[in-house]
Amino acid sequence: MRNICTLFFVACCAILFSSCGSLYSAAHHGMRPVYLVDAPKDIEVSVNGVKQKITEDIVMNFEQKGLGNHRYGTDFYTRTIRLHYKHNAKIEMYSPSQNKKATVLLKSKGSGAYIATDIIFTACIGLLVDIPTKNYKVLKPRLVDVKNALDGKPIDKWRSKTQLKKFIIKNEKRKHYSHF
Numbered sequence: 815m816r817n818i819c820t821l822f823f824v825a826c827c828a829i830l831f832s833s834c835g836s837l838y839s840a841a842h843h844g845m846r847p848v849y850l851v852d853a854p855k856d857i858e859v860s861v862n863g864v865k866q867k868i869t870e871d872i873v874m875n876f877e878q879k880g881l882g883n884h885r886y887g888t889d890f891y892t893r894t895i896r897l898h899y900k901h902n903a904k905i906e907m908y909s910p911s912q913n914k915k916a917t918v919l920l921k922s923k924g925s926g927a928y929i930a931t932d933i934i935f936t937a938c939i940g941l942l943v944d945i946p947t948k949n950y951k952v953l954k955p956r957l958v959d960v961k962n963a964l965d966g967k968p969i970d971k972w973r974s975k976t977q978l979k980k981f982i983i984k985n986e987k988r989k990h991y992s993h994f
Contacts, residue, residue, distance in 0.1 A: 845896035846952050848920060849873050851978045852985075853893045853960035854909045861903050866895045873957075873982055892986045899953050909964055916963040920953040 850857065850868065859866045871894035875887060897903050897920070905918045957979070959972035973981070 846899040847871055847873075847894045847896055847956070848905070848953055849957050850893040850895065850907075850960050851957050852981060853907075854911055854964075856909055856911050857893065857960060858908045858910070859895055860906045861895070861897055863906075866897075868893050868895055870894065873986075874979060890982050890986055892982055897953055899951050903953060905958070907960060907963060912964060914964040916960075916966070918958060918963055918969070920955065920958075922951045923954045925952045 849871075850859070857868065859868060870891045872889045873892045873894070875889040895905075900922055902922050903920045905920060907916045907918070908914070955969065955972075955975075957975055959967075959978060962972045972978075
């Protein structure tokens with residue numbers, strides 16, 4: 815009986831602690847980032863009528879090998895808001911300097927990355943937690959093209975995800991680091 819209880823306890827812990835989406839959600843207090851690319855400095859954002867705090871977060875990072883054992887990297891930052899991701903969200907943006915407003919609907923959709931990670935690293939056990947709790951979801955689009963949104967263009971006319979990432983690499987804030 816004692817062995818069965820121990821086995822049951824280990825199985826429950828494996829399920830609870832092997833869920834990638836749930837671990838990420840717990841670490842970030844149930845919030846996921848939405849990146850505001852090419853946003854003016856004075857951008858004001860509210861979600862479902864509640865004003866949001868805009869931060870600068872890492873959107874991408876690259877690491878390269880240098881000479882010897884040195885590794886060099888670059889982190890790319892952009893303006894970010896963190897939102898609850900299990901339900902759709904309506905973002906309202908306003909730029910006082912441009913006197914422009916925009917509204918964007920973000921849809922809560924499943925993330926293939928969380929599902930794939932659960933399958934590969936947890937042998938599908940993580941799906942037993944992530945699917946019922948909806949912790950495999952993200953808000954899409956994650957990269958909001960603020961310039962085109964303020965110009966009144968619909969989402970299908972925005973720059974592609976690849977073009978937005980190239981813009982971030984070329985224009986957004988960078989921090990270089992090196993380590994041995």
